[in-house]
Amino acid sequence: MYDRRKYAFNGVCYFKNVREIMERDDFFPHIPIGRVGGIDGWSVRLQRENINNITYYKLAIRTDRDRPTIESRVYFGILKPNGETERPVEGNLELRDTCGIAGPKISVDEWLNEGNRYLTNGGIKIEYGFQIKKILSMEGQWTFNFYDKIYDYALSGRAFFENARERIRPDDFPRGRIPSIGGMNDWVVGIHGQFSGDRIYYYPCLTSNEVIPEVLCRYYLSYIKNDGSPDFLEESYTRLEMDASPVGRGATAAVLLDEQEGYLKNGGLTVEFGFQIEGILDSDGIWTFNFHDRLFDWINKLNMITFLRRERDTFEGIAEELKKVKIETMAGEMMKKCVMFFMET
Template sequence: MDICSEYAFNGEWFFENAREHIERDDFPWIPIGTIGGIPGWHMRLKRNPFNDNKLILFIYTSHEKPRLRCFLHSEYLRNDGAWECLTKRAVFIRHDKGGGYGIDFNIDEMDDENNGYLINGGIKIEYGFQIEAILGKNDIWTFNFHDPLFDCEYDENMISFVKNSEEDEMKLFHCHKQLLTFHSTYFDSDSNENQMIELTGSVGFHDFLQISHGVRFLETSKLFYLDALKFARKYKLFNVVHLVDEALRSMDLTVSEAIKYGLNHRLADLLNEMETSEELKEELKKVNLDKISGEMMKKCVKHFFQLVVQNKHL
């Protein structure tokens, strides 16, 4: 179980009455839970659809899912006390059908003195399963931040973000320390332990993590980027702030949105597009003036009086 325990999802199971189940090919489905944010994962033994004389370990969910890239480690106990094991890296699970195939068993060797694996009428297996990447919209591969990192208990290389409230169920996001601590002083780069950080809100946080790890989305919604931007500012990832700012340049924004999200350069452009002081006044009513930065306040006041003078001469 040492190797299996390195995976985010792992366990062991003893399949009883193996002979009968092999004959009928009806081993029970063993529930595993939610993996990669996708519910309903199960595991079972079944006959290999391409070789009826072999059994395989099969992991599967019937829920709709994107294409996944996974690691699957599986072992079975032989009757001599040794474990037979197989690690499959980069197992691709299709969204429409199929699952992860693990170690296989030769049915003819079930009772073999040396290689047999029938113990007290059953088969004992161990497994470890990890989703590494998820194919998102526009065929863009994204990271799996829903599950703990591979072997994180030993490496202690993980930052976990948790959102818990009475209204919502607990949400957890997990990522590697290296990139966040390199780009931001917000995170403790000297820590030798896994870190836990509480989230006050989670809308847009998953997308923020993807962007901060190099994923480039083809989104056209400004709310997508504005939600990510608030986390980039909070956690001082200024490289992400720059990337989001660039993405927003081609999108329509209001003065109040530019102020709310701290877009100084964009604010200057938007102020220059305003034609009347009344128009600017209405936009400023939408924001908390006490929280506006000094630089933004100066820009707004200066432009307001410029518009007042300009409108008087019309």
């Protein structure tokens, strides 16, 4: 299954005025991504190419800056007006210093053919994912990309709740099991009804059957509409008291069950979630770093050793804390942070 959110750099780009630009055989503006793998100037493009007097446009990611050879992973897809992905392409590529990453070539006639439904309000929506895995140094050695997040994410996904009309009034939506987070098991994603004034609102939520300690976390929760867009989105960086749970924004049954609103799909509701525990309050009242999962937005965080040093005060204290961590359960980005710290000190 294709999922652009697994990539450190991902998103949806919209190229406007497609018919006008293609019919006059012109160029599309570049849509910048920014700095990837420590290299500036990356952008998503619709590149023009003429072969045997036929004009094609292909999806591409590239930079015009000087750069070394890299090993990368990329995903492209065309988003149709109904939210479906057309002609997805995904793969690993080794790119020499002057090459970009390109998807399949599509002729102008095929792009503009209304039967293909590639155009959305006169433009083209492209979803992409981009990841630089390794970089070839000047000495000819492959080095790990320490600059960006590792491919994939700590924990995020979508849950589909069937038979919404039958389940919403008695508030008996089933709960969907999700993997361990922060070393704690039995997490579930669900929809929970609660009165607010004289109305019942239905909130997407994450809960656990275990006793949850006080944690510092990031999360997002939203309902997903038929066109793939999120709505009633709640995103937060917060401190949760013991046994508290992440809760999204609520909506009434009248809104969620109204066919015109676009939340029902095959009679069910879809909830999108993401969750990251960053710190855990242990039994002696000291905040400890979450070594179990990958970091959310880790490149902008304090070095994990710095975090522990502030809490434990001495390197002996840090050593005692690290002794509690099993290497085989340590997240990849934790290891990256350790390597970076010891290389820099």
